[in-house]
Amino acid sequence: GENVEQHPSTLSVQEGDSAVIKCTYSDSASNYFPWYKQELGKRPQLIIDIRSNVGEKKDQRIAVTLNKTAKHFSLHITETQPEDSAVYFCAASNGDYKLSFGAGTTVTVRA
Amino acid sequence: DGGITQSPKYLFRKEGQNVTLSCEQNLNHDAMYWYRQDPGQGLRLIYYSQIVNDFQKGDIAEGYSVSREKKESFPLTVTSAQKNPTAFYLCASSIVLPAHPGELFFGEGSRLTVL
Numbered sequence: 209g210e211n212v213e214q215h216p217s218t219l220s221v222q223e224g225d226s227a228v229i230k231c232t233y234s235d236s237a238s239n240y241f242p243w244y245k246q247e248l249g250k251r252p253q254l255i256i257d258i259r260s261n262v263g264e265k266k267d268q269r270i271a272v273t274l275n276k277t278a279k280h281f282s283l284h285i286t287e288t289q290p291e292d293s294a295v296y297f298c299a300a301s302n303g304d305y306k307l308s309f310g311a312g313t314t315v316t317v318r319a
Numbered sequence: 320d321g322g323i324t325q326s327p328k329y330l331f332r333k334e335g336q337n338v339t340l341s342c343e344q345n346l347n348h349d350a351m352y353w354y355r356q357d358p359g360q361g362l363r364l365i366y367y368s369q370i371v372n373d374f375q376k377g378d379i380a381e382g383y384s385v386s387r388e389k390k391e392s393f394p395l396t397v398t399s400a401q402k403n404p405t406a407f408y409l410c411a412s413s414i415v416l417p418a419h420p421g422e423l424f425f426g427e428g429s430r431l432t433v434l
Contacts, residue, residue, distance in 0.1 A: 209378060217359070239419060240418070240419035240420070242422070242423075251426065251428065252362070252409070252425050253425075254422045257422075297362060299362075301419045303418055303419060305367065305369050305419070305420045306364060306375070306377065307367075307423065309354070309361045309363070309364075311359060311360055311361040312362075
C-alpha cells in the first residue's frame with residue numbers, strides 16, 4: 209500500500225519568513241496530493257491540492273510543488289503569519305479513493 | 320446546518336467491551352472514512368466506503384468493524400480485539416470524483432479512552 213513520509217515533524221519560523229514541508233510517497237500510481245491544516249482543537253481542513261498532471265499550484269501565500277520522478281511533493285508558505293501556526297498533513301491517493309496521510313508537521317510562527 | 324456529526328465526543332470503556340462510534344453526514348456525500356489520530360502518527364485510515372453497502376479496509380482495520388446501510392451513516396465499532404483502542408477517532412466524508420476523492424470534510428472527532 210501507499211506509504212507517505214513527511215518532514216520535518218516540527219518547524220519553527222520567524223513571522224514573515226517562509227516555511228517548507230516535504231513529503232515522499234511510495235506508490236508511483238498515486239495521482240492526487242492534498243494538504244490539510246489542523247489548528248489546535250479543530251478538525252483538519254483542506255488548504256490546497258495538486259494532481260499528478262500538474263507540477264506546481266499556487267494559492268495566495270501557499271504553493272505546492274510535485275516531482276513525480278522523485279515521488280515527492282512540498283508545501284511552501286511564504287510571509288508566514290501567526291495564524292499559520294498549526295499542524296499540516298500531506299496525503300496521497302492512488303486512484304482507489306484511499307487517502308493516506310503523512311505523520312504531520314507542527315508549524316509554529318514566532319512573533 | 321449541513322455537515323458531519325460524530326458522537327459521542329468523549330467515551331470511556333472498560334477493557335473487553337465493544338463500543339460503537341456514530342458518524343452522520345447530511346452533505347449527500349457518497350464516500351465516508353474513518354481515521355485514527357495518535358500523536359506523532361498522523362491520520363491512519365481504518366475503513367472507507369465509496370457507496371452504500373460497500374466498504375474497504377484501510378491500513379489499520381484489525382480490531383474494528385463498520386457498516387454502511389445508509390448513505391448518511393457510517394458507524395465504527397471498536398471491538399475488544401483492538402489491542403490499543405485509546406485514541407482520537409475522526410470521521411470524514413467526500414464526493415467521489417472520477418480519479419480521486421474530493422475534499423474530505425471531517426467531523427469534530429470522538430476521543431475514546433479504555434480504562
